[in-house]
Each structure stands twice: as C-alpha cells, then as structure tokens.
Amino acid sequence: MNIILLGPPGAGKGTQAAMLVKERNMIQLSTGDMLREAKTSGTAMGKKVAEVMDRGELVTDEIVIGLIREKLEGDKKGGFIFDGFPRTLAQADALDALLSEQGETLDAVIEMQVNDEVLVSRILNRAAEAVAAGGEARADDNEESLKVRLMAYYKQTSPLIGYYHAKGQLSSVDGLGTIDAVTADIAATLK
Numbered sequence: 001m002n003i004i005l006l007g008p009p010g011a012g013k014g015t016q017a018a019m020l021v022k023e024r025n026m027i028q029l030s031t032g033d034m035l036r037e038a039k040t041s042g043t044a045m046g047k048k049v050a051e052v053m054d055r056g057e058l059v060t061d062e063i064v065i066g067l068i069r070e071k072l073e074g075d076k077k078g079g080f081i082f083d084g085f086p087r088t089l090a091q092a093d094a095l096d097a098l099l100s101e102q103g104e105t106l107d108a109v110i111e112m113q114v115n116d117e118v119l120v121s122r123i124l125n126r127a128a129e130a131v132a133a134g135g136e137a138r139a140d141d142n143e144e145s146l147k148v149r150l151m152a153y154y155k156q157t158s159p160l161i162g163y164y165h166a167k168g169q170l171s172s173v174d175g176l177g178t179i180d181a182v183t184a185d186i187a188a189t190l191k
C-alpha cells in the first residue's frame with residue numbers, strides 16, 4: 001500500500017508517518033528529512049537548497065523528484081508513505097509516473113486538517129523544545145520562515161487537495177486530536 005500524507009507544516013505528518021512505519025512496516029519517504037540530510041552532510045545539492053529551505057520556500061521540483069525516484073527503486077517493504085511530497089501538481093504528476101514505472105499504485109491520500117493558529121504554536125513549541133533539550137531548532141522553525149512555508153502550502157500545495165479529491169483518492173482526517181486519535185482515524189480510512 002502506498003499513501004500520501006498531505007497537510008501544512010506542523011499538521012503532524014511526520015508523527016503519523018512514524019506510527020505507520022511501526023505498525024505496518026511501511027517506508028517513510030520524507031523529502032524534508034532527505035533535504036536536511038543533504039544540507040548537514042554538505043553535498044553540492046545540500047548547499048544549493050540550504051538558503052531556499054531556511055527561507056521557507058519550496059526547492060525545485062526537479063530536485064525532490066530526483067530524491068524520490070532513487071528511493072522508489074529500492075526495497076518496498078509494506079509500501080511507501082509520502083510525507084511532504086508531492087507539494088506541487090508537477091510533483092503529483094511525476095509521482096504517478098514513477099509509481100507506474102515500478103508497477104505500483106497510489107492507494108490513498110490522507111489530508112490532515114489543522115487550523116493555522118495551532119500550526120504556529122506547534123512549530124514554535126517544537127523549536128523551543130529542541131533548544132531546551134540542548135539541540136538546535138530547525139532553521140525554518142521560526143515565525144518569519146513559517147509565514148513563507150504556510151504561504152507556499154496554500155499557494156502551491158493545497159491545490160492537490162482538489163486534484164486528489166477529483167480523482168476519488170482523497171480522505172480527510174481531523175489533525176487536531178491526540179496523536180492516538182489521529183492514528184485511529186487514519187487506520188479507519190485505510191481499511
């Protein structure tokens with residue numbers, strides 16, 4: 001089974017993807033994690049995307065599609081969870097093509113609904129917790145970048161909701177409940 005978790009920054013996509021990995025032996029494909037890894041390891045691509053990511057803008061379709069392409073060719077285990085990908089219609093089209101090249105299908109798109117006020121406080125809390133634990137906050141977990149990230153979501157990513165709805169693949173869950181409640185809603189959707 002291959003699924004997309006769709007939702008704005010702070011909606012809980014990463015948290016729910018981790019639950020699905022544990023419960024269903026699925027593979028989490030987070031383009032955000034892959035890009036952050038490239039950034040910290042200082043690869044040429046990492047250097048290229050660093051400023052764009054820190055500002056909160058989207059990196060190019062070409063880069064993220066390339067990252068996903070590589071991963072789809074490997075072990076598929078219980079299927080893929082696309083977390084933070086696709087974020088544009090061009091990426092959605094590319095994903096369709098990549099999956100069919102692999103003889104795979106997209107089984108569900110789960111939209112996690114959360115309001116903006118919760119998003120801002122969740123992200124600023126995440127940043128404060130990282131610092132309190134002696135680490136560093138994500139370079140884009142600050143109010144300024146978050147505004148840009150939310151704008152990118154509404155402008156470039158939210159059209160995917162209509163797109164997948166029209167294709168009959170969209171289910172929506174309330175992302176405001178407890179982690180366990182959201183996990184249960186997602187499980188019910190995937191039955």
Ligand code: AMP
Pocket residue numbers: 009031032033035052053054056057058059060061064083084085086087088091140149
């Ligand atoms: P995330 O961890 O999913 O919040 O992603 C962090 C940042 O990585 C985003 O704000 C973008 O700059 C970049 N990014 C992650 N996934 C994508 C994607 N599918 N398309 C474009 N940029 C992305």
